[in-house]
Amino acid sequence: MWYDERISKYERTTNPRFNLCCGGGKVELPLLQNPPKYLYQLLYDHDTSDSKNYQQNIRTYNMMFAFTFAGIKFNKSINHSRGPPKIRIQGQPCHRIGSMLPMPGKEPKFAQLYIFDTENEVQNRINAISSPHNQIQGHIVSQLSEMLDEYNMHAKSFRMARDRLQDGQVDNIKLKLIANREKDGRTYNVPTVPEVAALIVGDFGANSKRDIIIETQHGQLQRIHELHSS
Numbered sequence: 246m247w248y249d250e251r252i253s254k255y256e257r258t259t260n261p262r263f264n265l266c267c268g269g270g271k272v273e274l275p276l277l278q279n280p281p282k283y284l285y286q287l288l289y290d291h292d293t294s295d296s297k298n299y300q301q302n303i304r305t306y307n308m309m310f311a312f313t314f315a316g317i318k319f320n321k322s323i324n325h326s327r328g329p330p331k332i333r334i335q336g337q338p339c340h341r342i343g344s345m346l347p348m349p350g351k352e353p354k355f356a357q358l359y360i361f362d363t364e365n366e367v368q369n370r371i372n373a374i375s376s377p378h379n380q381i382q383g384h385i386v387s388q389l390s391e392m393l394d395e396y397n398m399h400a401k402s403f404r405m406a407r408d409r410l411q412d413g414q415v416d417n418i419k420l421k422l423i424a425n426r427e428k429d430g431r432t433y434n435v436p437t438v439p440e441v442a443a444l445i446v447g448d449f450g451a452n453s454k455r456d457i458i459i460e461t462q463h464g465q466l467q468r469i470h471e472l473h474s475s
Contacts, residue, residue: 281392287385298382305376306389312356312399316341345406359403360410366390 251261263269279285287299299306320333345360347353353361354373362369367386371378393400458468 281396283388283392295382295385298380299385302376302380305374305381306385309370309374309381309386310389310393312359312403313340313342314355315339356403359400360407363407 250263250266252264266272280288286293287296290296291300316339317337318335320335323333324331342356345357347357347361352372353369358366358370358373367383367390370386370390371381371383374381394404456468457471457473458466
């Protein structure tokens with residue numbers, strides 16, 4: 246817990262008390278797991294140049310490995326007055342994946358980077374960011390990618406889709422599953438098995454109905470039954 250969240254009347258004691266953040270000790274949270282070794286070195290080994298570079302550009306490195314984008318358009322035209330930076334959002338915010346393959350002539354981005362042209366993945370990730378490229382170290386990007394492939398279940402799922410595309414002739418389609426969100430949508434269950442065919446956001450029951458829509462790379466939509474052979 247954070248020391249500054251202590252109750253004000255106990256702020257000068259050596260045995261502070263906390264109430265708001267943990268309900269007076271009634272709320273117990275599990276300890277955080279140790280990060281992977283390479284990430285730990287980047288975060289805490291302050292004497293190395295890689296650690297300094299990573300911490301100075303940590304937001305850029307984080308965005309570089311995002312699976313989804315906000316699905317909205319940003320209007321920055323109102324950001325010319327005094328005060329903190331601000332934007333106007335056009336559209337409904339959501340976690341959007343989009344097509345698994347980029348349109349012809351377009352560079353891959355977001356989840357596409359885990360599937361398309363992975364032989365040049367490091368450079369593709371660097372090209373996908375808007376920040377100055379000269380601050381980003383390619384070997385750090387490469388090792389972060391290897392770390393996610395080993396520890397992140399979502400990354401493994403997309404790599405599985407990549408292998409499926411490379412092993413056989415597969416149409417350029419996008420699979421999107423939408424369930425009836427009667428429960429708290431803020432709860433996400435991490436996959437626990439390696440055989441994941443698609444990412445399903447939310448905690449849906451085994452008997453929940455699924456609305457499955459396939460979309461070709463060119464944007465045509467078709468609703469199919471959940472038992473469809475595809």
